Amino acid sequence: MSETIALPKRLRAAEVVSALREIDQKNAGGSLVVDFREVEEFDSSTLAFLAHLAACQPGITAVNIPEALTRAEARFARSPDGSCWPERTVAGPSGGRLDRMFQGLADRFLGRLRILRQFLAMLGDELYHIGRYLKGRRGVYPGEIWNQMFFMGYGSFPIVCLLLFLVGVTISITSADQMRLFGAEMYIADLVGYAMLRELVPLMTGVILAGKVGAAVTAELASMSVLEEVDALRTMGLVPEKFLMVPRLLAITLVVPLLVAMADVAGVFGGIVVARVTFGMLPSAFLKQMVNSVDWTSFAWGLVKTVVFGWAVVVGAGFKGLSVGRSAEEVGRATTESVVLSVTSIIIIDCIFAFVLY
Amino acid sequence: MDIIAANALAVGYGDETILRDLSFGIPEGLITVILGVSGSGKSTLLKTLAGLLPPLAGTFSFAGAAVDYSSERSLGALYEKIGVLYQGGALLNGLTLFENVALPVRMHYPEMPEDMVRDMVHAGLAQVEMAGAADKFPSELSGGMRKRGALARALVLDPAVVFCDEPSSGLDPITSSRLDDLLLRLKETFGMTLVVVTHELRSIERVADRVLVLNDGRLHFAGAAAGLGESADGFIRTFFLRKDHHDDA
Numbered sequence: 278m279s280e281t282i283a284l285p286k287r288l289r290a291a292e293v294v295s296a297l298r299e300i301d302q303k304n305a306g307g308s309l310v311v312d313f314r315e316v317e318e319f320d321s322s323t324l325a326f327l328a329h330l331a332a333c334q335p336g337i338t339a340v341n342i343p344e345a346l347t348r349a350e351a352r353f354a355r356s357p358d359g360s361c362w363p364e365r366t367v368a369g370p371s372g373g374r375l376d377r378m379f380q381g382l383a384d385r386f387l388g389r390l391r392i393l394r395q396f397l398a399m400l401g402d403e404l405y406h407i408g409r410y411l412k413g414r415r416g417v418y419p420g421e422i423w424n425q426m427f428f429m430g431y432g433s434f435p436i437v438c439l440l441l442f443l444v445g446v447t448i449s450i451t452s453a454d455q456m457r458l459f460g461a462e463m464y465i466a467d468l469v470g471y472a473m474l475r476e477l478v479p480l481m482t483g484v485i486l487a488g489k490v491g492a493a494v495t496a497e498l499a500s501m502s503v504l505e506e507v508d509a510l511r512t513m514g515l516v517p518e519k520f521l522m523v524p525r526l527l528a529i530t531l532v533v534p535l536l537v538a539m540a541d542v543a544g545v546f547g548g549i550v551v552a553r554v555t556f557g558m559l560p561s562a563f564l565k566q567m568v569n570s571v572d573w574t575s576f577a578w579g580l581v582k583t584v585v586f587g588w589a590v591v592v593g594a595g596f597k598g599l600s601v602g603r604s605a606e607e608v609g610r611a612t613t614e615s616v617v618l619s620v621t622s623i624i625i626i627d628c629i630f631a632f633v634l635y
Numbered sequence: 636m637d638i639i640a641a642n643a644l645a646v647g648y649g650d651e652t653i654l655r656d657l658s659f660g661i662p663e664g665l666i667t668v669i670l671g672v673s674g675s676g677k678s679t680l681l682k683t684l685a686g687l688l689p690p691l692a693g694t695f696s697f698a699g700a701a702v703d704y705s706s707e708r709s710l711g712a713l714y715e716k717i718g719v720l721y722q723g724g725a726l727l728n729g730l731t732l733f734e735n736v737a738l739p740v741r742m743h744y745p746e747m748p749e750d751m752v753r754d755m756v757h758a759g760l761a762q763v764e765m766a767g768a769a770d771k772f773p774s775e776l777s778g779g780m781r782k783r784g785a786l787a788r789a790l791v792l793d794p795a796v797v798f799c800d801e802p803s804s805g806l807d808p809i810t811s812s813r814l815d816d817l818l819l820r821l822k823e824t825f826g827m828t829l830v831v832v833t834h835e836l837r838s839i840e841r842v843a844d845r846v847l848v849l850n851d852g853r854l855h856f857a858g859a860a861a862g863l864g865e866s867a868d869g870f871i872r873t874f875f876l877r878k879d880h881h882d883d884a
Contacts, residue, residue, distance in 0.1 A: 506726075508682075508719075509725035511714070514715055514742075
């Protein structure tokens with residue numbers, strides 16, 4: 278004998294869910310009658326419920342369906358043949374689990390390779406555009422290089438100097454005890470000078486540029502892409518990759534040496550302060566000791582490294598900024614990705630420099 | 636004579652074809668309106684005609700010369716002859732209106748004396764009734780003013796064809812009507828060819844000489860705009876009379 282489920286007067290989404298739960302409990306393969314007699318208040322979930330019972334649930338009969346509900350159901354959207362809507366499936370790699378895993382990994386790897394190729398292509402394009410610009414002085418808005426130098430240099434100078442001063446202080450404090458242990462207090466000048474000029478100033482300056490300059494460049498270019506300003510430049514016969522990127526690349530190239538010089542001074546000054554307070558070492562003695570052990574090549578290599586980091590930041594930022602689509606949410610995503618890309622590139626390049634230089 | 640001719644053109648993004656088998660001509664000195672429902676591919680077609688999006692198939696020629704999307708020289712020649720008014724204006728936010736309008740002149744003719752640039756820019760701004768706003772930044776302008784400013788920039792080098800992507804979108808009826816007047820004046824005074832993408836019925840009725848109707852991924856109709864409201868075609872009737880064409884059946 279079949280069981281009957283009497284539906285309530287109000288049959289909206291919450292009641293439909295309860296009814297479905299009851300149907301699941303009672304329908305153990307036998308027949309079931311769902312009685313709509315009392316139903317007066319309904320919505321689209323009720324109509325979907327009715328369609329679900331009619332087409333997709335063998336052994337279940339809907340009875341006493343009110344006329345109003347029947348009329349509404351006639352106009353309810355359904356698949357062309359009146360059957361259940363097909364389940365949505367997401368196309369994925371075919372084959373077994375292991376196959377799918379390897380296929381997924383291979384797709385990701387190839388995707389990364391494609392991005393790397395595009396990044397390197399952009400780097401090559403930018404070198405070409407800079408060469409063309411230096412030769413013909415065309416295709417870049419007059420004064421834009423100065424604007425960018427002001428933003429990148431003057432805007433970054435206080436934060437770079439402050440952070441590098443603190444790094445100088447930190448490295449001196451953390452090494453002071455060890456130095457004292459071996460009676461090598463005077464060598465703190467060597468340590469600070471060498472570490473700051475060769476490694477910490479370039480690395481920290483690069484990371485600060487990635488966070489400050491790289492993020493700003495990506496956000497600006499991505500917004501321009503979304504607002505069709507990049508398309509507008511192109512249809513004006515300009516090359517956006519030149520018009521927008523060359524001033525930024527030239528600005529970073531010109532500004533970085535000044536930033537590095539100031540950051541070196543700030544970092545060494547931090548070491549001098551700590552050496553004076555901790556060991557009573559005179560600044561003149563600190564500087565004399567440092568100049569004796571750290572030669573100009575350390576400064577020069579630090580400079581070269583930071584210029585390369587600056588380029589990695591600006592090219593990475595431009596790459597991410599100019600490759601966004603048309604939605605505003607991509608601006609935020611591109612900005613985050615740009616900072617990650619820049620910092621990763623900086624550390625990889627630094628590692629390569631370490632292998633080459635030491 | 637047709638200044639733009641498309642033959643079996645297919646446009647879209649990547650693997651997705653949005654419009655296929657488009658063959659049409661755009662006559663010189665007239666306003667051609669590309670119309671269709673939202674998502675019908677009007678702006679995508681405009682991007683292809685403006686040299687921003689390579690076609691997936693077919694050919695497109697401008698002033699008798701085939702446009703080769705893989706050749707910088709060919710695209711450069713196209714960009715020299717066109718101006719584009721984008722949906723939001725696309726003025727560069729870091730530059731004043733004057734500098735925005737002067738940008739194409741300064742970039743293409745860097746040797747041009749500044750007083751000549753100034754004259755050209757002020758003439759362009761006067762043409763769109765924006766002479767008083769030359770020193771304002773785009774963020775200080777209303778939507779309609781930004782579009783008129785952008786139109787001045789599109790016109791400053793006297794292009795043969797101006798493409799306008801939904802010029803009336805987001806504008807009130809009065810500003811929209813002033814923009815339509817401006818487009819008509821450009822055609823009548825300078826004999827300029829304009830290609831306008833829109834679905835604003837009032838604009839279509841006022842400015843269109845010819846229409847290209849896009850529907851269901853294809854060119855549904857290409858011809859004169861006059862009498863389109865009385866067309867027997869179900870889709871066009873729906874479009875113009877906002878009447879469900881199934882009612883005709």
